[in-house]
Amino acid sequence: MTTAPGTGGEDPGLPLHGAVEAKDPDAGVPWQRVHFISPLVRGWIALVAILYFVGRDWFEGLFDAGSRARGPLPEGVGLLLAGGVVLGVVLLIAAGFFVAWYFTRYQVTAEHVRVHSGVIFRQQRQARLDRVQAIDIVQPLLARIFGLAELKFEVADAGESAVRLAFLKLDDATRLRATILARAAGVETDPEHPEDIVEAPEREVVALRPGRVIGAAVLSGATVVLLVAAIAVFVLGVVLGTAIVATSFIPILIGVGGAYWSALGTGYNFRAATSPDGIRMRYGLLDTRAQTVPPGRVQALSIVQSPLWRLKGWYRVSVNVAGYGAAASSEGQARATLLPVGTREEVLQILALVLPDPGTERPVELFSAGMTGRDGYEGFVTTPRRARWLAPLAWRRNGFAVTSTALLMRSGVLWRQLVVVPHERTQSLSIEQGPLDRRFRVSTLQFQTTPGPVSPRVHQTDSDAAWDLFHGQAARAAEARRRSAPEQWMKPLVVRQPAAPGTAPMPAGLPADAVPTTGTLSATDTLPTTDALPATGERPAQPGVREIMPEVPSYVPAPPVGGPADAPR
Amino acid sequence: MRSEPIDPSGLEWSRVSPKYLRVRLLGWLLGSLVWLVVASVPLVLRLTGVWESFPPEWVAWALPALVLVSAVWRGLLLPRQVAAIGYAERDDDLLVRQGVFFQRTMVVPYGRMQYVDIAVGPLQRAFGICTLKLHTASPATNALIPGLPTEEGTRLREQLSARGESRLAGL
Incomplete structure (x- = not known):
């Protein structure tokens, strides 16, 4: 083992290494499995159903044991047999989930995310990272209890998620999201430590208080439906002279209640933030969801x-x-x-x-x-x-x-x-x-x-x-x-000189940290002046730095020039 | 091509093959006959005395008459409908127009095309024409050019694919 800085020992090795890499650049990327209790979290409904149906019988039997004649079998044997059957079924289902879990593996390479799944009908799926349209991290209630999360990777196929990884540890899921977004953005990673990708910073721009969400639900169309239904039921009740029609109110109430519930569940704790990775939204009451929509999507x-x-x-x-x-x-x-x-x-x-x-x-x-x-x-x-x-x-x-x-x-x-x-x-x-x-x-x-x-x-x-x-x-x-932004929104561009050759593409005079570092979030408070810049000139010459939070773009009202504002409200 | 009020000026519209009119007429004839036969069933049953009184006589007569009138109306409209179909290739996009009463012109940028379909039915094959359909990322893009001669359809497909590739943009 030569650790000397001499190049002689490494030179012969390098081309060979490079050739191997060229043959299969993703060979070294490890295949991973989702978290091992995820089959339980995914299959908990089946388990609960079995336990409910079987357990109810057993539970009732426990209380009625004295009063009910159970046939010729002694009490103990019946219980043992039933217990064995239940255990067998549960084990069988668990084994099925385990096998499905074992055969589901995923890999995130520099350009692709791949998922292999299926036992009898195998499926191998591969999606290009720069085709990402959105990434969601979903936490259903049970997964939240276990600290797990599901990652959804969306491409433009207008249907099911291209890649769903259920479930990962929340930390792993967020790290994976950061990795995917960084690579999709075209950020150059440190070749020595490719795993060393940090979550992009974000700045919250909108946060909804529960009161607003409840108020919005109360003032929504569901309320109108409820009012109309109430009036109709009341009128019918008076005309027919019976209160029986009131029972027809129950399904309406359930429907409206469901609408309120879903409005509350999807709007509760809603937060929108901006980050170099795009717009980020988080919300949810029992199930929580964090969505990321990259720039230009x-x-x-x-x-x-x-x-x-x-x-x-x-x-x-x-x-x-x-x-x-x-x-x-x-x-x-x-x-x-x-x-x-x-x-x-x-x-x-x-x-x-x-x-x-x-x-x-x-x-x-x-x-x-x-x-x-x-x-x-x-x-x-x-x-x-x-x-x-x-x-x-x-x-x-x-x-x-x-x-x-x-x-x-x-x-x-x-x-x-x-x-x-x-x-x-x-x-x-x-x-x-x-x-x-x-x-x-x-x-x-x-x-x-x-x-x-x-x-x-x-x-x-x-x-x-x-x-x-x-x-x-x-x-x-x-x-x-x-002149639109590239799919890889932080990919360093070949900077075309805007007008005069030799001038820096970035506006001089601005401190370096005030210059927005991403191409797409380029228009900041200096809106009117950016109009004058050609699109290529707005882009930074250097590759985007994901770690620095750019300024949050916002609209500024135009100064009152040329008389009073002529738009009546 | 006859200029319709909705037409933009200064555009050279390509028409579809006259054979397409014949295909449409054949299809119209077959369809109308089937509908006429179906609509005539109550009348025949009534006249042969199988059904005694259920459909009033005027209903039994009116049904096939109505079908006949609508078939004739659609038949009369067909030549104009076929004549209204047109397409124009521009530098950056393809224009497709259709419709007589309800006119529609659609513009599909080459860079937005995801794929191009050519479909040929048995009747169309017999006449040597085909239908070309453009697909974008939006399922609502309903740009189809029916009744292209086969070689023109192939040429257009190749050209659209080539132009689409050179102008391909992200979503």
């Missing part, structure tokens, strides 16, 4: 206000993320919710995280007009007056506005909605016109996006404006795609 965003929420000025923010799919369940809805209930300021803060560069100098005014406004303020183009009979209530609100980075679509009078689609996320769009629309020279634009709760649509807008938007949007989307 939000395909479309909607801000909705239901009629009763108007009293408090609350909004809900939902997003389409390719990995989440269009699950209609309450869990699926909760996953696609970026903010269950928030004030205008909180919504704007969340918007600033999703869209750090709003592409306008008046972001606060523009988005406020989109959330609550009517008519053509702040550059919104609404349904023309001649077509007001096609949308008698909403024609003054239906509209769209274009900034240099996103398209805003406004609709709805009772349920106010604002949809925001970043230009580079436009999948395809279609323009539609029916006979009635043709009569009033209006058209409807429909944007196709990945499955999710948001469906971007421009209702009944002037045909010429619609065509301008159609062609303009196609061009803007193409342009935005060309």
Whole structure:
């Protein structure tokens, strides 16, 4: 063993080593199994069911032993036999879970995550890390008790999770998430200690108090249903002169209670934070969930206000993320919710995280007009007056506005909605016109996006404006795609010199630690000036440093220039 | 191609093969006949006296008549519907349009295409045409071009794939 610094001893070895690595670079990465009690946590329902059915019999027998004649078998033998059968079944199920656990192995390499599973029908799955759309860490109640967590890795297949690792120790799960995100981001890791990846720092931007969540549930649509049902039952009871109809109230009560419960469960303790890894959300009452949506993964965003929420000025923010799919369940809805209930300021803060560069100098005014406004303020183009009979209530609100980075679509009078689609996320769009629309020279634009709760649509807008938007949007989307951030959001870029050769790509004069270190979270408080910078110039020349928290992007109201603010609230 | 009010100006639309009209007409004929036969069953039963009085006579007559009228209407509309289908290749995207009364034009950027399908049914194969379908990450992207001549369909597929590859962007 030569430990001398001489190169002679190592030189012959290195090329050979390199050749082996080239053949199978992932050979050295260990295969791992999930935590060994996870079969128990996953199969606890089956166990509980068996124990319940068997145990109830036995338990009842215990008390009735004296009064019940049990047949010819002596008491002891019957109990022994029953116990043996139960034990056998439980052992069989446990063995099944154990075998399934034993044959499930996973590996996280520099570029892929692989999962091998199955005993008779083997499955080998491999997903590219830079294709990650979202990562969830889920803790069902029982797993929480054991300190375990499930890791879900989502790619853009709009359905089931690409990779589900259930269950890992919570620490292992968070470390694995950090590893996956760091590698997906394209951060160069220390080759000596590739495991040495720390959790990216995060800064909390929104935290919901339980009172707000309860209030939101009380003011939600479920309450309206409950009130209507109560009135109907009362009227029926009076008309029919009997109280029996009151029993029909019970299923409604159960349904509404379920809605309240799920609203509480998914909104309770909701926290949104920003980090170099993207937007992070945590919530949950009994089951907790921590979601991470890396930068640039939000395909479309909607801000909705239901009629009763108007009293408090609350909004809900939902997003389409390719990995989440269009699950209609309450869990699926909760996953696609970026903010269950928030004030205008909180919504704007969340918007600033999703869209750090709003592409306008008046972001606060523009988005406020989109959330609550009517008519053509702040550059919104609404349904023309001649077509007001096609949308008698909403024609003054239906509209769209274009900034240099996103398209805003406004609709709805009772349920106010604002949809925001970043230009580079436009999948395809279609323009539609029916006979009635043709009569009033209006058209409807429909944007196709990945499955999710948001469906971007421009209702009944002037045909010429619609065509301008159609062609303009196609061009803007193409342009935005060309300069959009890479999939690996911290990958060092080949810096193209913006204008004058020789100038530093980073604005000089700023202290080094004030310069945002990630490419996507580039627009900070100096919003109006970043507009002037070309997209390539905004990016740091050095690879991203995940350990430093960049400044939280936020929108600043435009200074009151050119007279009073002309947007009425 | 006849210019419709919804058409953007300055675009060269490619039409689909005239053979597609024949395929559609054949399909329309077969479908209409089947529906007509089904709708005529009560009338036949009534006239042959198997059913005594259940469907009133006017209902028995009205049913096939209604089917016939709607079939003729759809048949008359078919040539215009086929003529309304068009596509245009631009530098960055493909435009597909369709519809007579309810018109729709869709733009699909090449860089957004995930894959391209070509489907050929037995009737289409007999006429040497095919249907091309574009898929993006959104299942709602419903861009299909029916009635392309086979060689044109193959060319378009290859071209779309090549352009898609050169302009491929992330989601």
